[in-house]
Amino acid sequence: MLRWINANSPNQSGRDGETIRMIVLHSTEGNFDGAVEWLCNKDAKASAHYVVGRNGDIAKLVPLTKKAWHVRKSIQFGGTEVNKISVGIEIESYTGAYDYPEDQIKSLARLVHEICEEYEIRAIVAHRDLDPTRRTDPVTFPWDRFWRSMEEPGWQAESSNGAGGADA
Secondary structure, three states: OOEEEEOOOOOEEEOOOOOOOEEEEEEOOOOHHHHHHHHOOHHHOOOOOEEEOOOOOEEEOOOOOEEEOOOOOOOOOOOOOHHHHEEEEEEOOOOOOOOOOHHHHHHHHHHHHHHHHHHOOOEEEEHHHHOOOOOOOOOOOOHHHHHHHHOOOOOOOEEOOOOOOOOO
16 A cells, blocks of 8 residues: 655745646656655755655645645746646656556556546646756656556555545
C-alpha cells in the first residue's frame, strides 16, 4: 500500500482569488527524498503540491488552497502566472531514465483523477508544454499508460499521520 507523507514547504503563497484549472506534471531530476527535501528548503524558492515516488509513495508539500512555485510565467499562456491556476506534481525520474514503474503511474493517475474530480479540471499538461524553449520534462513520460490508469477504479491511501487524499 502506498504511503502518504505530509511535508510543509515554505515556498508557497496565496492564489489571489484564482481557481485551479490545470495540473502540471514535472520530473524531479533526482530521487524522491532529495526532491522533497529540496522543495521544502526556503533557499530553493521552488515547490510543488505533490511529489510521486517510483514506489508509489506521495508527499504533499503545499495545500491545494495555496500556490506552489513550480512554473515560471508561461510562454504558452501569454505570460500568465500558471502557478495561480494550477497544481504542480513532481514525478520522481531522471532525464534518460525511461522507465516509470507501474506503482508510480497508478499512484499518480489516482491522485490526478481525485484532483480533477474535486476541481472539475480537464487540462493536464507537461511542464514542457508551458515553456518549450527551456523545459523538456517529464521526458519520455508514458502518457498511454497514465491515461489507462486514470480509468481504473479505486483510491485507497494510507497517510503517515492519518490524513490522505488530495484535500487532506
